[in-house]
Amino acid sequence: MRIVLVGPPGAGKGTQAAFLAENLSIPHISTGDLFRANISRQTELGKLAKSYMDAGNLVPDEVTIAMAKDRMEQPDAQGGFLLDGFPRNVQQAVALDEMLKAEGMKLDAILDLEVPEDEVVKRIAGRRVCRNDSAHVFHVSYKPAKQDGVCDICGGELYQRDDDSEETVRKRLEVYHTQTEPIIDYYKAQGLVVTISALGKVDEVTARAMQVLDQRTGDK
Numbered sequence: 001m002r003i004v005l006v007g008p009p010g011a012g013k014g015t016q017a018a019f020l021a022e023n024l025s026i027p028h029i030s031t032g033d034l035f036r037a038n039i040s041r042q043t044e045l046g047k048l049a050k051s052y053m054d055a056g057n058l059v060p061d062e063v064t065i066a067m068a069k070d071r072m073e074q075p076d077a078q079g080g081f082l083l084d085g086f087p088r089n090v091q092q093a094v095a096l097d098e099m100l101k102a103e104g105m106k107l108d109a110i111l112d113l114e115v116p117e118d119e120v121v122k123r124i125a126g127r128r129v130c131r132n133d134s135a136h137v138f139h140v141s142y143k144p145a146k147q148d149g150v151c152d153i154c155g156g157e158l159y160q161r162d163d164d165s166e167e168t169v170r171k172r173l174e175v176y177h178t179q180t181e182p183i184i185d186y187y188k189a190q191g192l193v194v195t196i197s198a199l200g201k202v203d204e205v206t207a208r209a210m211q212v213l214d215q216r217t218g219d220k
């Protein structure tokens, strides 16, 4: 299956992607996590991406599309993938369509996670991620680590993402509404969008997501 997860910052895309990718046996590809891994390794791409991320803006399409393409071409992604944070504007969606078309492939579903803004703000304010791998995500109240400040999965240090400050979150939400939300209409025109509420416990949201995805593949 080839799935795109879409939803505002803090909706729970990364959290859900970890479970969905495991259930569906496909890799979880997060452009945000790929950029953060480059920042940790202090690569040129990381240095460039950080300046945009810290301001809450999108990293330029050219580098983002090249990075996503490179990841999607890896052997583990040949049977499908779950994209988280890509595409993030209509230009990226068009580029993804062209990329897949060239390989005779297409997307199966866009899973749109709906969450009210006040909940998103609470989720981001308490989020802590692991220095070793920002896909290891915790929350001070909703999903506390067993030992304060230490990742349950790998023992890495937990920290608050640099772009999770109140001011940057406000900017990221604005960018989501103006640049990312239009991809939902773009994909609606292709009949690909399934929308679910991302409110409730993490496992309840996963169950809701699996149900709509099963239904979609069963419909085919």
Ligand code: AP5
Binding pocket: 007, 008, 009, 010, 011, 012, 013, 014, 015, 016, 030, 031, 032, 033, 035, 052, 053, 054, 056, 057, 058, 059, 060, 064, 084, 085, 086, 087, 088, 092, 123, 124, 126, 127, 128, 137, 138, 139, 140, 142, 143, 163, 172, 198, 199, 200, 201, 202, 205
């Ligand atoms: P990215 O890393 O993709 O950030 P984002 O889209 O803003 O989303 P988040 O990672 O903040 O939230 P999430 O939905 O994954 O929520 P999470 O699961 O962590 O992108 C960061 C930046 O990179 C961008 O601003 C941009 O600069 C750049 N970038 C990335 N992709 C790009 C692209 N394609 N083009 C250009 N630039 C790009 O959950 C949040 C918190 O809530 C956690 O603490 C979690 O434990 C908790 N939580 C989750 N679910 C629940 C629940 N059901 N109940 C209670 N708590 C929950």
Ligand code: MG
Binding pocket: 013, 014, 015, 030, 032
């Ligand atoms: Mg995320």
